Amino acid sequence: MRSPKDFFRPLAVGAPAPVREVPFRPSRMIHFFDPGNEKMAAKVPAIAPTVDVLLGNLEDAVAADRKEAARSGLVSIARTTDFGDTQLWTRVNSLDSPWVLDDLVTLVTEIGDKLDVIMVPKVEGAEDIHYVDRLLAQLEAKAGVQRPILVHAILETATGVANVEEIAGASPRMQGISLGPADLAASRRMKTTRVGGGHPGYLVREDPRGEDQPRATYQQDLWHYTIARMVDACAAHGILPYYGPFGDIRDTVACEDQFRNAFLLGCVGAWSLHPVQIDIAKKVFSPAPADVAWARKVIAAMGDGTGAVMIDGKMQDDATYKQCQVVARLADELAARDPELADAYAAAEKE
Numbered sequence: 001m002r003s004p005k006d007f008f009r010p011l012a013v014g015a016p017a018p019v020r021e022v023p024f025r026p027s028r029m030i031h032f033f034d035p036g037n038e039k040m041a042a043k044v045p046a047i048a049p050t051v052d053v054l055l056g057n058l059e060d061a062v063a064a065d066r067k068e069a070a071r072s073g074l075v076s077i078a079r080t081t082d083f084g085d086t087q088l089w090t091r092v093n094s095l096d097s098p099w100v101l102d103d104l105v106t107l108v109t110e111i112g113d114k115l116d117v118i119m120v121p122k123v124e125g126a127e128d129i130h131y132v133d134r135l136l137a138q139l140e141a142k143a144g145v146q147r148p149i150l151v152h153a154i155l156e157t158a159t160g161v162a163n164v165e166e167i168a169g170a171s172p173r174m175q176g177i178s179l180g181p182a183d184l185a186a187s188r189r190m191k192t193t194r195v196g197g198g199h200p201g202y203l204v205r206e207d208p209r210g211e212d213q214p215r216a217t218y219q220q221d222l223w224h225y226t227i228a229r230m231v232d233a234c235a236a237h238g239i240l241p242y243y244g245p246f247g248d249i250r251d252t253v254a255c256e257d258q259f260r261n262a263f264l265l266g267c268v269g270a271w272s273l274h275p276v277q278i279d280i281a282k283k284v285f286s287p288a289p290a291d292v293a294w295a296r297k298v299i300a301a302m303g304d305g306t307g308a309v310m311i312d313g314k315m316q317d318d319a320t321y322k323q324c325q326v327v328a329r330l331a332d333e334l335a336a337r338d339p340e341l342a343d344a345y346a347a348a349e350k351e
């Protein structure tokens with residue numbers, strides 16, 4: 001094992017220096033598209049300005065005989081598209097697949113200067129990140145890439161969940177972690193057949209109220225434990241947590257609920273699999289204007305952030321001040337990218 005002093009040293013001669021802090025860039029929605037699918041690829045220039053992150057997917061949902069088309073499609077799209085300040089990410093194939101080595105070699109050497117983040121699926125432990133970390137450093141050096149490409153892990157195996165803290169801290173390249181509920185369900189032998197979301201059978205029932213009285217049931221969140229654990233691991237290591245995919249494209253209401261649960265627990269974004277999910281993520285992962293106005297009111301009333309004050313009947317102290325700073329800072333960062341949101345925040349403050 002390397003000394004902790006070497007943590008921030010480049011892993012190959014000529015590779016760019018690792019980042020010391022993960023740069024926060026808005027990433028409310030990571031929009032997935034298949035770069036080998038001509039219809040989807042044609043929509044990329046129009047979608048780019050409407051999303052925070054565009055992700056060219058090479059892994060699951062791309063058929064085995066379309067892997068090379070997806071890879072070369074992504075190279076061509078990256079070279080010919082003006083992404084503005086929208087980030088370009090990719091999801092490569094899993095580390096045990098026959099495609100991943102060519103994915104990494106091709107993408108870093110051909111379009112390494114365009115790629116912000118590489119998402120690695122089915123990460124099981126720190127050793128998976130160490131492998132990718134060293135290989136990326138070698139390829140960046142070979143290709144003359146000037147800034148390090150960051151790494152994002154998908155939490156989608158039981159072993160990965162068991163090792164989530166060591167994954168989060170495995171490398172200064174670690175940008176964040178997404179929940180992958182579909183693969184995780186299979187790995188855990190859960191009895192669901194869905195991509196994220198709830199299940200009507202996972203419920204609690206109220207106590208008996210008397211003979212023949214109906215008893216209410218309350219559906220529970222299958223993903224609460226894993227998301228909370230992932231959020232803690234990410235926060236402890238200064239990286240960003242994300243909810244992943246919601247597969248019931250038509251159920252926009254439940255998608256919004258799932259995204260909001262993740263937002264409230266600390267996630268900064270989710271995946272959009274279809275254009276209809278882009279605005280849902282934008283709405284949910286941008287703090288509501290009224291909440292931002294409230295946060296600013298508390299911050300203003302709290303002065304140096306110590307002591308206790310009463311606002312509208314609610315006690316505020318150092319801890320609520322810190323929560324309000326989280327909301328206000330996120331609002332500032334999103335407003336800098338999104339003028340409509342900036343206007344909505346300014347209007348709410350005047351009310």
Ligand SMILES: CC(C)(COP(=O)(O)OP(=O)(O)OC[C@H]1O[C@@H](n2cnc3c(N)ncnc32)[C@H](O)[C@@H]1OP(=O)(O)O)[C@@H](O)C(=O)NCCC(=O)NCCSC(=O)C[C@H](O)C(=O)O
Pocket residue numbers: 031032033034039040043047057060061154156179180181182183184195196244245249272273274275
């Ligand atoms: C889910 C889809 C297969 C649905 O596609 P389609 O049947 O074509 O839907 P529509 O007819 O409603 O589409 C309308 C038009 O929009 C285009 N479209 C659809 N999706 C996208 C997109 N993501 N980006 C850009 N454009 C898109 C269609 O081509 C239609 O165009 P037109 O005919 O010209 O009007 C499809 O949405 C899809 O494949 N989405 C991505 C799926 C994906 O990436 N899945 C992998 C991620 S989830 C996962 O891997 C699980 C995870 O790892 C885990 O373990 O949990």
Ligand SMILES: [Mg+2]
Pocket residue numbers: 060121156180182183
């Ligand atoms: Mg998966």
